[in-house]
Amino acid sequence: MTELIPVFDGHNDTLMKLYQAPERDKEKLFIEGSPASWHIDLPRARKGGFVGGMFAIFPPPLESAPARVTRPALDEPLAPELERAEALTSTTAMASILLRLERAGALSVCRSAAEVRTAISAGTLAAVFHIEGAEAIDTDLAELDVLHAAGLRSLGIVWSRPNAFGHGVPFRMPSTPDTGPGLSDAGKALVRACNRLRIMIDLSHLNEKGFRNVADLSDAPLVATHSNVHALCPHARNLTGWQLGAIRETKGMVGLNFATGFLRDDGRMNPNTSLDVMVRHIDALLEALGEDHVGFGSDFDGATIPAAIGDVSGLPNLIGALAEKGYGRELIEKIAWKNWVGVLERTIG
Structure with a gap:
């Protein structure tokens, strides 16, 4: 396969990288080229066939996140809660960066979804405004209306810390995702409001009880933008059999997370991780969900990924690994971008 297959990706943290960068001209940094240690900028996106994705706004933690450790511990605690004022400041700043890039x-x-298709056809990166961790949103949900008007169309209720709406899962392995209480009353109201506004709800980072609450309350497809298969890597962040079954029942979606700690059976954040490990997770996701409900959710700029990919320009290496496994072009295109557009049609419209 010599021609680039387009890739629309379920999750990246590039806006956080830009927010934390000392450069004042964030747009120039993205357009002309970012540091080699980063994963996404415009030149590398074009080289790798990256046509867009969910651009996450992640309010950074007050201290180093447990995700940065070499290997998660059995008793790894949740990250501490974040004050709303601080989260609102960083969320607004990253939203501003996104709008300035536009x-x-x-x-x-x-x-x-129609706008995604139009952007891809025009050769413009298609960015879906996503928030990972709803700390900036007040429990009266007034800020949700403001963010929706600014373009918010996808929301992860929690990152791996508690907030006013629910509890995330710790970076713990081996562990099931059954690690704490479910959604608060405010969290349940947030689910209903997202359904009303047609904001896609992202279940990645949410614990088991919270996942069940969303499954019981939501009338939209269940989506985990960047999660893997618990049976292959027993990390609290990964999806168990019943969770995958619930996603399948609602014609939802899972994006394969490239973070090596959620791929490997030893949980290590080790870039020396074979693409075969990623293909095994894709195989398992296809078996559990069917070929219309699996995609990529790289976690670019937010995780340690396999050196065989390196950054967004290395996406053709993963596409090639799927082709070598015997995946046909039609299936590869579904996984690479078409399935994401399909689930966006079923969620945000």
Whole structure:
């Protein structure tokens, strides 16, 4: 396969990288090229066939996150809660960066699946405004209306810490995702509001009881933008058999997380991880969900990924590994981008 297959990806943390960078001209950094240690910028995106994805706004923790350790511990605690004022400051700043990138012509903020298709056809990066951790949103949900008007179309209720709406899972292995209480009353109201506004709810980082609450309350497909298979890597962040079954029943979606600690059976954050390990997770996801409900959710710029990919320009290496495994072009295109567009049609419209 010599021609690039387009990739629309379920999750990246590039906006956080830009937010934390000392450079004042964030747009120039993204458009002209970011540090080699980063994963996504416009030149490398074009080289790798990356046509867009969910651009996450992640309010950074007050201290180093447990995700950065070499190997998660059995008793790894949750990250501490984040004050709303601090989360609102960083969330607003990252939303501003996203909108400035759009004004600079680097990408298009897409509010519907049709807009995603239009951007891809025009050769413009299609960015879906996503929030990972709802700490910036007040429990009266006034801020949700403001963010939706600004383009928010995908929301992870929690990151791996508690907030006013629910509890995340710790970076713990081996562990099931059954690690704490479910959604608060405010969290349940947030689910209903997201359904009403047609904001896709992301179940990655949410614990088991919270997942069940969403499954019981939501009338939309269940989606985990960047999670893997618990049976292959028994990390609290990964999806168990019943969770995968619930996603399948609702015609939802799972994006394969490239983070090596959620791929490997030893849980190590080790870039020396074979692409075969990723293919095994894709195989298992296809078996559990069917070929219309699996995609990529790389976690670019937020995780240690296999050196065989390196950054967004290395996406063709993963595509090639799927082809070598015997995946046909039609199936590869579904996994690479078409399935994400399909689930966006079923969720945000």
